[in-house]
Amino acid sequence: MDVKTVLDVAKFAHISLTDEEAERYCKDLGDILSYFELLNEAPDCDERGVNPIKVEDVLRDDVPKVEYDADLLLKDMDTYDRYVRGPRLS
Amino acid sequence: MTMDATLRDLKKINEKYQMFHTMTDNTDPCDAKFLFSAKDNLTSKDMETCAGSRILEGYHPIFDAASIEKLREVGGKLIGKTNMDEFGFGTFSANSGFEIPRNPYDTSRACGGSSGGSACAASVIEDHISLGVSTGGSICCPASFCGVYGIAPTYGRVSRFGLIDYGNSLDKIGVLSQKAGDLREYMKIIAGKDDRDPTSMVQPDFDTGYKKMKSVAIPKEGTEGLSKEVESVFKEAVEKLKSMGVEVDYVDMPSLRYAMPAYYILATSEASTNLARYVGMRYGHQEGDHTLKFDDYFTEVRTKYFGDEAKRRILLGTFTRMAGFGGRHYAKAREVRQVVINDYKRVLKDHDAVLAPTMPFTAPKFDDISKMSALDSYKADYLTVPANLAGTPHLSVPCGYDSDGMPVGMQFVADHWNESVLFSIAEDWEKQFDLKRPEVSI
Numbered sequence: 256m257d258v259k260t261v262l263d264v265a266k267f268a269h270i271s272l273t274d275e276e277a278e279r280y281c282k283d284l285g286d287i288l289s290y291f292e293l294l295n296e297a298p299d300c301d302e303r304g305v306n307p308i309k310v311e312d313v314l315r316d317d318v319p320k321v322e323y324d325a326d327l328l329l330k331d332m333d334t335y336d337r338y339v340r341g342p343r344l345s
Numbered sequence: 346m347t348m349d350a351t352l353r354d355l356k357k358i359n360e361k362y363q364m365f366h367t368m369t370d371n372t373d374p375c376d377a378k379f380l381f382s383a384k385d386n387l388t389s390k391d392m393e394t395c396a397g398s399r400i401l402e403g404y405h406p407i408f409d410a411a412s413i414e415k416l417r418e419v420g421g422k423l424i425g426k427t428n429m430d431e432f433g434f435g436t437f438s439a440n441s442g443f444e445i446p447r448n449p450y451d452t453s454r455a456c457g458g459s460s461g462g463s464a465c466a467a468s469v470i471e472d473h474i475s476l477g478v479s480t481g482g483s484i485c486c487p488a489s490f491c492g493v494y495g496i497a498p499t500y501g502r503v504s505r506f507g508l509i510d511y512g513n514s515l516d517k518i519g520v521l522s523q524k525a526g527d528l529r530e531y532m533k534i535i536a537g538k539d540d541r542d543p544t545s546m547v548q549p550d551f552d553t554g555y556k557k558m559k560s561v562a563i564p565k566e567g568t569e570g571l572s573k574e575v576e577s578v579f580k581e582a583v584e585k586l587k588s589m590g591v592e593v594d595y596v597d598m599p600s601l602r603y604a605m606p607a608y609y610i611l612a613t614s615e616a617s618t619n620l621a622r623y624v625g626m627r628y629g630h631q632e633g634d635h636t637l638k639f640d641d642y643f644t645e646v647r648t649k650y651f652g653d654e655a656k657r658r659i660l661l662g663t664f665t666r667m668a669g670f671g672g673r674h675y676a677k678a679r680e681v682r683q684v685v686i687n688d689y690k691r692v693l694k695d696h697d698a699v700l701a702p703t704m705p706f707t708a709p710k711f712d713d714i715s716k717m718s719a720l721d722s723y724k725a726d727y728l729t730v731p732a733n734l735a736g737t738p739h740l741s742v743p744c745g746y747d748s749d750g751m752p753v754g755m756q757f758v759a760d761h762w763n764e765s766v767l768f769s770i771a772e773d774w775e776k777q778f779d780l781k782r783p784e785v786s787i
Contacts, residue, residue, distance in 0.1 A: 268663045271648040283719045294677045297603040303679040306514045307500050307736025313546040327407045333631040342642030
């Protein structure tokens with residue numbers, strides 16, 4: 256792990272770091288990732304589930320339904336003309 | 346006592362212990378059959394929900410989490426939302442954007458995390474149950490530090506609808522209480538299928554009958570690295586179990602030592618994607634500068650409002666998902682999860698539960714926590730992480746006290762969907778265990 260990688264990852268994750276923070280996280284992540292090398296000693300396994308139990312797709316009936324009033328959902332959101340307000344795209 | 350007086354007393358207690366981030370102002374008795382609290386990552390329509398994060402300040406959900414909804418339906422009154430590590434990221438509830446709960450037995454010590462406020466409320470308030478959420482040990486750890494009973498059920502047993510996700514493949518909602526019997530009683534209410542959470546739809550019926558625990562297996566790996574006092578209290582507790590007719594065997598479970606790194610890779614990978622939604626739009630703080638380009642706007646809000654540990658886990662999870670590293674470690678972590686599950690299944694074929702101390706030490710002082718590195722703190726989870734990675738139900742019971750009077754817990758892990766044997770051992774244990782409640786003054 257090096258500071259440049261930490262800054263690249265932070266940019267990707269939309270987090271800005273000061274020089275001091277980048278150094279500190281670099282050391283922390285370096286220590287943590289070194290410890291994770293322990294996994295190299297772990298036995299292999301053919302199975303790689305996403306969930307710890309078997310999960311099936313359970314779909315509800317394909318009938319339109321409105322669970323929540325849109326105005327209620329929007330009440331605490333910063334909106335303009337019932338659209339959620341956001342930053343510039345370009 | 347009127348509801349008004351009860352809430353007034355609880356507010357005074359909260360000044361000392363800081364278990365609640367938000368408390369209800371509704372003094373209407375509304376025929377409440379019981380009072381309960383819930384971890385602040387469970388949405389509640391009458392109280393702000395922040396999950397311990399300043400980025401969600403001001404978020405007022407318009408729906409209840411399924412577990413809160415069910416408790417209200419049977420006459421429960423939600424009195425408060427409990428303090429926690431930000432989004433569940435911690436072992437001591439000290440990584441909060443808000444108040445840090447204080448241990449009921451010694452306020453200079455932590456409650457454990459991340460459901461620390463819930464464990465504190467369950468310990469301090471008479472006849473109270475609190476909903477907690479466990480991703481890597483966040484129910485059993487604080488239950489152990491605060492001297493209460495706590496259960497994290499099988500993954501998928503309780504609907505996660507309305508839970509603010511940390512790691513979707515790991516999060517489980519459970520119950521903490523001073524009374525063992527409450528775990529069975531209230532889990533019965535919150536368990537069950539819910540089509541709003543597909544992972545809850547495959548569960549078998551919830552067996553609520555008594556099922557005596559006849560045998561436990563103690564893995565060698567679960568008794569390494571303990572403090573002297575925890576080791577000694579645990580040994581005594583094992584002797585008591587034997588005297589109760591529980592057969593005790595000692596086994597090897599070599600996979601357990603790989604669970605911690607596998608857990609942190611999977612949990613932070615999932616967390617970093619879940620937290621991508623918090624960008625200063627729709628929930629919480631939304632006062633960013635809209636003249637900025639979206640990348641800069643998102644970065645400004647996230648940098649300002651995420652705490653130190655949230656940033657660390659986002660960075661770690663983002664990195665582990667990146668090409669190169671991801672192929673090497675993420676896939677391996679998924680394999681290790683299966684290896685751990687297989688190891689539990691092997692041992693649980695001949696035993697009712699796997700047993701070990703819940704935590705390797707008793708509740709540490711805040712001064713000592715501040716000196717721990719991030720890795721030290723992650724390593725402290727090595728006893729609670731394996732069952733969480735495997736999605737197996739696990740329960741912590743108070744089993745003794747150290748020389749400072751701090752509680753020690755022991756953790757039973759049962760096979761998937763076999764919660765009933767855990768409830769039964771907790772109830773049997775309670776009959777012969779002398780629970781020392783903390784002295785609570787208003």
